[in-house]
């Protein structure tokens with residue numbers, strides 16, 4: 238179904254918007270519009286539109302409210318030097334969204350509809366992209382099961398929507414690096430579970446551990462594998478990379494319990510093309526500590542659409558803590574970060590065809 242455009246009659250005035258965009262933070266400033274596509278069994282996907290941002294009206298028996306049948310995506314649109322706007326690898330998000338839908342027993346949204354909805358919203362709200370150096374428009378496509386039924390079976394009605402948030406850096410404060418808390422009590426995902434789907438339930442289950450991290454003075458939680466409670470998997474909302482003194486890079490393999498990060502995948506490509514030996518292999522928390530203490534591990538960083546590339550300076554757990562590379566910002570981390578950001582923002586050529594002008 239073609240995407241209709243119903244412009245809002247009440248846009249936020251330009252001067253008010255300018256104030257919001259001066260220092261937007263992350264995920265608290267929202268734009269004027271949203272995209273919506275509805276689904277039911279008889280009509281399939283229908284009524285695709287970009288319309289004024291508005292609250293949903295739903296029945297209290299809507300399945301998403303009870304059984305969390307929900308998936309989402311995260312992607313960004315950037316201002317380009319010449320005045321245009323570009324998306325970064327939106328096709329990768331469209332593919333992952335369809336895979337998440339299948340895992341959560343939802344109807345996969347055709348990738349072209351996903352892309353059109355995102356492009357349509359970016360065109361409607363392009364003025365909402367901050368002009369600050371680290372500013373972008375964070376796009377949040379999501380799908381929820383709707384209807385009125387408490388039986389335990391997949392819903393037959395769904396709402397797909399995209400909202401947009403003007404954002405700056407995810408981590409506030411000007412510390413050069415973030416600190417991690419290794420939870421021993423909680424796991425994020427187990428084999429056969431939903432770990433590699435981008436579903437809200439994964440994040441709901443991680444919040445108690447994230448709160449534990451904050452109580453312990455740390456920025457993010459580190460999850461270990463569910464079986465041996467040894468192997469580093471991912472952080473509360475981002476993937477993790479390790480850098481060694483021989484210039485090699487390691488990140489946990491995608492074995493079913495780890496989110497297939499688009500930023501993760503892009504950095505692997507950039508690192509290989511810089512000539513850095515790259516391994517997607519398990520890495521244990523004991524080895525991480527030993528390597529950090531011996532100096533064999535020189536850098537570590539978190540990565541994601543929201544986090545971009547953020548250096549990790551300190552790792553703390555129930556049995557003590559260690560620092561990484563004297564908590565300074567590592568050179569390979571920064572080289573990778575710049576290579577990625579320069580492509581995203583159009584400050585460097587894009588040999589991979591990752592950016593799409595909108």
Ligand code: COI
Nearest residue numbers: 311312474541542543544
């Ligand atoms: C993203 O990086 O887009 C994410 O999904 C992280 C988010 C949970 C803040």
